[in-house]
Amino acid sequence: GVGAGSAAYQSAVVTAQDLMAGVPGLGALAQLQAEQLFQIDSADFTDQHLLQLARRVAALCRQDDVDAVVVTHGTDTMEETAYFLHLTVPTDKPIVLTGAMRPGTALAADGPANLRQAVAVAAHASSAGRGVLMVMNEEIHSGRDVAKVHSLRLDAFASQHGALGLVVEGAPRWYRRVERPHGAASEFDIDRIDALPLVGVVTSHGNMRAEIYDSWAALGARAIVHAGFGGGTVPEYLKAPLAELRARGVLLVRCSRTGAGPVVRGASIDDDALGWVVSDDQNPPRARLLAALALTRGGDPTAVQRVFLRY
Numbered sequence: 001g002v003g004a005g006s007a008a009y010q011s012a013v014v015t016a017q018d019l020m021a022g023v024p025g026l027g028a029l030a031q032l033q034a035e036q037l038f039q040i041d042s043a044d045f046t047d048q049h050l051l052q053l054a055r056r057v058a059a060l061c062r063q064d065d066v067d068a069v070v071v072t073h074g075t076d077t078m079e080e081t082a083y084f085l086h087l088t089v090p091t092d093k094p095i096v097l098t099g100a101m102r103p104g105t106a107l108a109a110d111g112p113a114n115l116r117q118a119v120a121v122a123a124h125a126s127s128a129g130r131g132v133l134m135v136m137n138e139e140i141h142s143g144r145d146v147a148k149v150h151s152l153r154l155d156a157f158a159s160q161h162g163a164l165g166l167v168v169e170g171a172p173r174w175y176r177r178v179e180r181p182h183g184a185a186s187e188f189d190i191d192r193i194d195a196l197p198l199v200g201v202v203t204s205h206g207n208m209r210a211e212i213y214d215s216w217a218a219l220g221a222r223a224i225v226h227a228g229f230g231g232g233t234v235p236e237y238l239k240a241p242l243a244e245l246r247a248r249g250v251l252l253v254r255c256s257r258t259g260a261g262p263v264v265r266g267a268s269i270d271d272d273a274l275g276w277v278v279s280d281d282q283n284p285p286r287a288r289l290l291a292a293l294a295l296t297r298g299g300d301p302t303a304v305q306r307v308f309l310r311y
């Protein structure tokens, strides 16, 4: 077993049913039905898991007797799942993700309160039509913007443009809305996506090697997300090898390793001439997913760029 600290833990040991049973008063908030799709550490998520989860959530949302869906999820990759569902599940019904930063064995475990708040938000009529939500630590975040920004603290999640709202006295209180399309307004629909094209991320640091990009290309990646410095910079010594990759049909998506703020097309780098795409404000893991979704519609850089500026 693991101790009562929060750094050492064993993940994926408690079933959804037992998680629910551990939250006093949960049944009074909504009529709940539990389903165990996977029981895994979220680090083990692959695109197959993402597709399977999105299909199942979409099917549940089509059921008349389902008003909302709550997904309990490991926090490590929760932002990727939230964004994927946000863009591919065509529904107005609330879909709320939640998790825990501390194991259930910790003195002040956060999982039960987070789950209770997630169910309260999901059950509330005002939560409809806002896209996929993540409820953690009394904050309500959008699946478009939220990211895990701390390895341990309870307030590990933050949105670069701010949270959508708070859970106050057990009910959602809203302060803003996401402007970009999601749900039924998104052009991506999980029931028309069979597989995701391979996209890799390469994170910048000093003393880079071009071969790492070639490896992704050799694996069949159709695009590579370049998590560049600051505004998505590409070192001079990588420009020729990356232009060569483009000539071989591999799309480069410039984003920022800072994880926040827009990468501006044509700023210091001639993206038009190079046939590259900028990620706007998406962080590297979410840029990977958006690039893969865009590529299900074709590989034209202009079309992929339009997707990045739209979502």
Ligand SMILES: NC(=O)CC[C@H](N)C(=O)O
Residues within 6 Å of the ligand: 011, 040, 041, 042, 043, 073, 074, 075, 076, 077, 099, 100, 101, 102
């Ligand atoms: N705090 C957590 O949720 C981490 C648990 C685990 N590593 C996961 O993401 O699934």
